[in-house]
Every structure is written in structure tokens, then in C-alpha cells.
Amino acid sequence: QVLPQGDGPEITCCKCGTVLDDEAGEVMAPSVGCDAGGCSRWACLACAGFRSEAEAGRKTWFCTLHAPAVAVVAEAEGLRLHLSSISSTGYRGVSHPSSGRFQARHNLGGKDVSLGCFGSAVEAAVAYAR
Numbered sequence: 001q002v003l004p005q006g007d008g009p010e011i012t013c014c015k016c017g018t019v020l021d022d023e024a025g026e027v028m029a030p031s032v033g034c035d036a037g038g039c040s041r042w043a044c045l046a047c048a049g050f051r052s053e054a055e056a057g058r059k060t061w062f063c064t065l066h067a068p069a070v071a072v073v074a075e076a077e078g079l080r081l082h083l084s085s086i087s088s089t090g091y092r093g094v095s096h097p098s099s100g101r102f103q104a105r106h107n108l109g110g111k112d113v114s115l116g117c118f119g120s121a122v123e124a125a126v127a128y129a130r
Contacts, residue, residue, distance in 0.1 A: 014063055015047035015086075032056045036066035049086045059097070062088070076122050079129040091125035104128045 011021040013031065020031040020042055032048045034041045041063035050056040074081055082092035089096050093115075095103050104115035104124035118124040 011042050013044040013047050014041040015043055018044045018047075020044060030056070032061045034063040034066055035060040036062055039063060039066055041065065047086055049084075049088060073122060076126050079126055081122070081125040081129050089121040089124070091121055091128065093128035094121055094124040096121070 010019050010023050011031075012019055013029075019028045021027055030045050030053050031042045032045060032050065033039070034043075043061065043063065045051070045053065045056055048056065048061045050059070050061070074083060083090060084092040087094060089102065093104055093106055095105070097103055099117070101117040101119065102121045102124040103117050104127040106113050106115055106128060115124075115127045118127065
């Protein structure tokens, strides 16, 4: 999506309020728009859960009004799960790429390590918590 340009109100992140685009259309911060048709909400990359503009270009993002309802649990299999308010899955280290399965990843010693793909966000979150 492309931010609306110039001669309008500034565009701000729908989560943290960071100015993304000023009244003159000057881009102030990288951002992503909601992928729900007709939605005009935007978020900065951090609030949308993206690490880079390239990553944001490869994935979809939905604002809190259009995100699929996800039942997030705090514990499973006797483990305390790592909850995240910025991840679309609700769990730290768990993503839901276009493949349809949930991927768990952990950063160990500065390296991104895949913990595998799982059938549910909770299963991936359990792998991350181990």
C-alpha cells in the first residue's frame, strides 16, 4: 500500500501514534497499511511486527479492527508462553507466513534459528518456550 500524499491530515501509527506522514506528504517513518480492503489504518513497522521494509513488503498486516480473532493462552504443556502485543499470532518468536503453518524462531547468539513449523500458534509458542 502507498500512504496518501500531501494536502491532508498527518498520518499516524494506529498503535503508538508515531507520525508516519506529515500534512505535506513527507514520509517521516517507514510504515505499512492494513491489508483489509477499504481500511485506512497504518502502523509503523515496529508496531506491525516487521524488522524491515523488505519484510513488510513480503507479508500481510491487519490492524486490530481486522486481525483474525486469536485465542491466546498464557500457559501450555506446563510452560509459561511468551506473549507479544505486536505479533499477529500473539506470541513472541511465532509467525504465520503465507505457507499456512506457524513458524517458531529464536535468536541465539545473534543468529536467527528456526525451531520448526507447527499446526497451531500454541504449538509453535511451546517450542519457543522450551
